[in-house]
Amino acid sequence: MPIRAANRAEAARLRAIFEAAGAQPVEAPILLPAETLLDLYGEDIRGRAYVTSDALRGEQMLRPDFTVPVVQMHMQHGAEPARYTYAGEVFRRQEDDPARANEYLQVGYEIFERSAPAAADAEVFALIGSVLDGLPVRAATGDIGLLTAAVAGLHTTDRRKAALMRHIWRPRRFRALIDRYSGRAPVPPTRAALLADLDPLAHAGPEIGLRSREEIGARLTALHEDAAAAPISAAELGLMDALLSVRETMTFALGHLRDIAVDMPAIAPAVARLEARAEALAARGVDVASLEFEASYGRTQMEYYDGFVFGFYAEGRPDLPPVATGGRYDALTRQLGAASGHPEREIPAVGGVVRPGLMLDLREGRAQGEAA
């Protein structure tokens, strides 16, 4: 069978499995309004998605994934709870690696449900795992909720917590902020000079642009308040580092996290959720004693996952993208709900996608047939 036809047949087979698991098949447009995606992901999405435009509808993006259109569809006329499946092409701009496919098939399974989040997490993970059974893949898991709970529980100002929350998905900036708030990084001399200046705006040059004198004044006030705030303590910093470096099997990770939670009670509810998830996974036949768990996993991906995160990777093939990925994205429905003027439509959601082309590459030893 020609490669494209084989990939398509495999996608149809997978979607039928997801349908049999209780999902309703749905379609999504290929052209999406760019504004929604830009609003969610920021400028970075332009580096990952193809943008086109016309004079009538303005900028459109070739869908980089199904999550956003499926969430929007559900929020418009979905019943609750709901399970959806879909199969189709996604398009990813590739600017550096010619071996990476810029167009490939994805088959997904998404659950929108208010109750029993642990069971829904386990259902998605186990289902995705079952269709990959027999392939040389290993699973990685994480939980963004642990980190957000840890940040929320820090003994520091709300402004600092908000800045850290904003950069959970940008580990480098997150680290720089932590270093600054804890006093580990010295105050830059220009900042010190600015804070010592009683009226820095007096000799600032002409007022140009939309950012106003009041906005600059507000930030100066914030900087003064921040300079007066106590540093994040070395003890809290140590706990944060310990949390971020947890990387072991889920069973051992849980033990370790319970220890950390003794001194950092703010993460206790998140640890309890992880524990409930581990039990739900075990109930679905997942071997949690050998399942990898990494507290930092999933922080460099698209920033909508905010709880459970997972990926399946081809063994010994670090050159390949993950064969399957997924996670919980409660915040996404909140943001899209607010953006559409219907904040009440937010609903907890979890889902995952597999790449049928990559699955066939692995199963049949095909070389890069997915990209064909």
Place this chain on the structure above:
Amino acid sequence: MSIKLGVPSKGRLMEKTFQWFGERGITLARTGSDREYSGAVEGIDGVELVLLSAGEIPRDLAAGRIHLGVTGTDLIREKLGGWEHQVEELCPLGFGQADLVIAVPQFWVDVDTLDDLDAAAAAFRGAHGFRLRIATKYHRLVREFLREHGVADYQLVDSQGATEGTVKNETAEAIADITSTGDTLRANHLKILADGLVLKSQATLFRSRTAELSGDNRANLAALLAQLGLG
């Protein structure tokens, strides 16, 4: 058959390139009328001069339409994904130096670093309902730079010229542009962020990795590079 050498078709960049080759015994010249883009080469055989816009030279190198080309490193990196696989950097020519930098109004006394820019962008979005606009023509380089440094809540707006004026005209809040002395930035009441250097660029001789070298051209190229002291 001859080696095609692409050179910027006008201005100081062309003159300086001609001079650089001239110092190495190869005379390049524009022929015909002032408006006609054709050239002549003396001092070596088997080399053809192709006069092109500096902005088109990266693409022509990548497509293999020219064997060698002189253009800025900024343009190569902006226009070619995985540029190392498409062209080889043979020699920086020592002129056309310019820095791609991020600049904000001098009036922003609270913004001196990328860290400040990020914080200002977050507050700006809250206050204005849209993301802080940075005007540039170097979309790829600037986006990659800001992503690497974890700056969020900004958007790039395209500006193909007079970029320094966009802040005053309120079509952008900050800019990312090429500067050599910083004079234009200062004249427009802008300042460079302390850690806002995206790239240092200068005019550079590049070799296409894709251009075919058939017939005599392998020897022609070797002779040219030997004469330039790059063999």
